[in-house]
């Protein structure tokens with residue numbers, strides 16, 4: 749490929765998305781940074797990277813999703829990689845049935861599931877034109893285990909896993925669709941839920957094979973692997989230090 753590839757990473761002003769944007773950029777990939785609210789942080793990251801632009805937009809809004817993709821293609825003339833990383837949750841204990849009300853379900857599904865879908869449908873014509881395109885959805889280990897920040901969050905990530913498989917079956921051979929499933933990763937995600945963070949961190953550090961929580965860079969490395977894994981589609985790659993086997 750003579751011209752360098754272009755990646756759009758949603759929710760990349762912070763945490764895992766920012767690390768993915770940095771890692772892809774370090775491979776010479778041109779990157780589109782996105783967030784719904786934290787514009788300043790997104791613009792600062794785009795300014796820090798060699799060839800990057802920032803596009804504000806809320807993935808849960810259909811018009812925004814189309815505009816984000818349009819802006820990416822206008823900026824760089826092509827789109828080869830879509831990383832659906834933007835996500836939200838509410839911290840509600842799994843046994844607090846009243847705490848996970850319909851508003852929580854709608855808010856979480858709007859971003860994590862419908863937002864992912866809207867970004868994929870808007871990007872697919874451009875990804876087809878790439879000829880060798882890759883979608884990576886950021887899921888969670890809570891998609892397949894009875895754990896996570898809340899029931900609606902874990903179920904939303906289970907939906908992301910199955911969306912990954914269904915679309916992989918339909919979008920090949922030109923577009924591969926995979927997911928990464930992080931375990932506990934140290935990011936601003938836990939701001940305001942410090943108790944959850946501390947008890948989870950202590951448990952992970954004591955009981956899992958690799959004896960540490962994950963870093964955003966750990967997830968970025970796995971994402972880059974899937975972006976380049978030419979014979980892998982429909983897969984969910986776990987990035988949890990071995991948490992899933994204990």
Ligand SMILES: NC(=O)c1ccc[n+]([C@@H]2O[C@H](COP(=O)([O-])OP(=O)(O)OC[C@H]3O[C@@H](n4cnc5c(N)ncnc54)[C@H](OP(=O)(O)O)[C@@H]3O)[C@@H](O)[C@H]2O)c1
Pocket residue numbers: 758759760761762763764765782783784785786787805806807808833834835836859863886887888889929930931932933934935936937
């Ligand atoms: N941290 C973990 O332990 C962990 C574990 C498993 C999976 N994950 C997943 O990893 C992803 C990133 O999480 P993180 O830990 O890096 O959290 P984070 O630091 O809070 O980052 C979330 C990012 O998503 C953006 N975002 C939120 N809603 C958006 C929307 N509607 N449209 C566009 N961007 C939006 C945020 O920016 P604004 O809010 O400013 O728009 C921010 O850039 C999420 O999908 C999460 O479910 C995290």
